[in-house]
Amino acid sequence: MDEESRYEAVCSRDARFDGEFFFAVATTGIYCRPSCPAVTPKRQNVRFYPTAAAAQRGGFRACRRCRPDAVPGSAEWNARADVVGRAMRLIGDGVVDREGVAGLAVRLGYSARQVQRQLNAELGAGPVALARAQRAHTARVLLQTTELQVADVAFAAGFASVRQFNDTIREIYAATPSALRDAGRRAGERSGGQGPGGVPLRLAYRGRYAAAELFDFLGCRAVAGVEELAGERGHRVYRRTLRLPRGWGVAEVTEDAGDRGWLACRLWLSELQDLTCATQRLRRLLDLDADPYAVADRLGADPVLGPLVARRPGMRAPGAVDPAELAVRAVLGQGLPVAAARRLGEVLVAAYGEPLPAPQGGLTRLFPAVAVLAQAPLAELEVTEERRAAVRAVSAALAEGSVLLDAGVDREQAERELRALPGVSAWTAGYVRMRALGDPDVLPARDPLVRAGLRALGAAPDAAEGWRPWRSYALHHLWHRDPR
Template sequence: MSSRDARFDGVFFFAVVTTGIYCRPSCPAVTPKRANVRFHPSAAAAQRAGFRACRRCRPDAAPGSAEWNVRADLVGRAMRLIGDGVVDREGVAGLADRLGYSSRQVHRQLTDELGAGPVALARAQRAHTARVLLQTTDLPVTELAFASGFASVRQFNDTMREIYARTPSALRAQAPGTRGRAAAGIPLRLAHRGPYAAREIFDFLQRRAVPGIEETLGEPGARTYRRTLRLPYGTGVAEVREPRPAGPRRGHWLDCRLHLTDPRDLSTAVQRVRRLFDLDADPYAVDERLGADPHLAPLVAARPGLRSPGAADGEELAVRAVLGQQVTVAAAARLAGTLVAAYGKPLAAPDGGLTHVFPEPATLADATLEELGMPDSRRRALRTVATALADDRVRLDPGVDRDATERALLDLPGIGPWTAGYIRMRALGDPDVFLPGDAGARHGLTALGAPADACDAWRPWRSYALHHLWNHTPPREPKDA
């Protein structure tokens, strides 16, 4: 905190009892006396203790703790689900039901570890969503309160005054020139920590872009990735700009703009874009571990901050993984584009090259899939996966048990270790997946002169090591989705 180390933004927060304000560790304000400082494991815990958010460092907008990506226990799974908006949509009972525990046990474990229960954690997220909407749209305050997830306008007003020491009107006044922005979407800065290998992640997404639901505009170094989103209350379009190369003025964020048919989907859409671009990762921990390996060290030095892309929609990713079995990346994208054109839900109006949202599993479960021109065995595998997703035998939401989900996938006819592992890595955001049967991984190991079991030393960051291998030998990469 004294050195304003941004690596710990989102990992913990500190509050100053003499000012009543809480901050992120990198706050540029004068370092307070140690005797006046209290530390909190979450923004919600600081708010619960009566502290309001600093106006300089905006602690409520800090990147999320990378710990929730790694951990597979109850608290880690709960935090991923809360981030996806489950408490706002289904309540604490719905959260507990998804986790397979009682509401009391979920509340106890979250409070013991994070200093706040699921209601307080969701409240902190609602307040941040409300501030973003206040300062980027012209939505009426009443509509905005319910769009943010609050149960009443009074609750909304009280919360905003408590957390930001400002009325909603005063918060809106702090961002002049907001009139008319709602029509142009909601502009956001999605924070990340440490170096970010943007070129590689934009290359990854561009090579796999599915016509109708994804497109990449512009030249490398100045690209905009655009895609449609299927959300709980409606649909959306996300636009993310490729940041300029690292330099003294390069900020630790990605510029994003969201176009939503229903503003209640804002927090969910933000979390799904963050997962897709792996914005809550800890590149310092990843690079330190992988950079200590003599085989990977040159690759890590060449691409600091390399990310492991997740998925904006787990069900979509699972279908695309099946389409990508034993075919090239380009062929998988073409097959997915054919699937979208035949079975996807059209947008109310085309938006550039974006015309549809990806088909729902229930639609594909009963489809003939003759348009794809695939062997019968792969069409059966696709329908089997879609049926399992549609009837909830396989769930791919952020809070599922990864081991159990992988086992359930492997039990499905036509789903092998590569497909199940790829889904686990991207749809479930597991940072520790290696695909030993992947040809690109084998070629990468051979090119480095590394033995087949070298990946054992790369835990718990094997997903990132796999991307280093793929980037090291991109022409040999044979398949995926």
């Protein structure tokens, strides 16, 4: 988009572009999302920025009315495989907060100076500024929805000191932490600190959201002890345990049947500093940063997929909260029906999962660590020795780091490395790439449901080439195809 088309989106308050760019008003010193309901500013007073961090760096503070820091992330970072896209995914996962810019650069395979230069050139802000904007948003949410002490909020959001936290909040929101807290109280957003009720969050998404199909997908694969799905369709609650960088957590997400723009979520964390990381991993699991408009434009115009897209608007491609867990489960269940794969996962969790300090409902364990599985006999599993060896090989490769599946890896390289391991099929490597690495353009090789779907729809075998770069979404439409 050029600046004139961006201004047209601002004039029409087009929510499709929330998170894709931000606009700032020179006369007020405020930056907003495109759908901000305030009076549209004059064109000569408007500046455009690719990220909230860039707007903040330009000296603008966040609009209190439209809350531009709370929009879904740009879908561009899911699709892009270059160093900028990989860096944005890692920053979202909290790598800069935990490991600094040097750690980010090591993961990307570039020098810190190169990473800084590329991010500044394209996004108008470096990794420190991008991470700072993310910390500020986390802090605002905690201030306005919990009763946590201000110092606890500062460190939970990732700030190094209370003074740094206070200065950042004043600069970005033009308000003190106490003023933000009072605003949340007046708006009725408060629901206590992290106690029995956990930390409440609203996970924003754009456009239509096929929540029922996504919860169906997660529910039929839910491994007892680690995951559970309860309630009636349209009002279900999905809960699962999380293995996080500093500790463990439990997440609870409520199905939204009304397309209100966000999913209600609660998090219980052993270490509050894992809040940002846990939130981002849930967003990847639920594919909340997708751009359903772009997907529908491409797939909806296809003569084969068009009727399926119209039948299920807002279809998402579920990701994973833990790439290592997803890889182990994919290898363990490859070639088996979903129910059989789930039962094997439950046996694995019961034998090797790490117990929670106290059960939370039906959730009792964390999924086994790959370091444990790499040395485990796996005799409890009623599978061939070749399958046990494949699980151990994948676990060992992930534990020692010879295969990496973090948010910023090169996806093609990771798929090649997985396929080189004994017992890992091409289908499994593609499935891991799609879900664990969030690649929106994967069609696992020789998928039987895809072939059956193409035959039933009368499509040519090469029809999938026209579905790029959204083949992962096409795959889910085919998987959910009504056999009638």
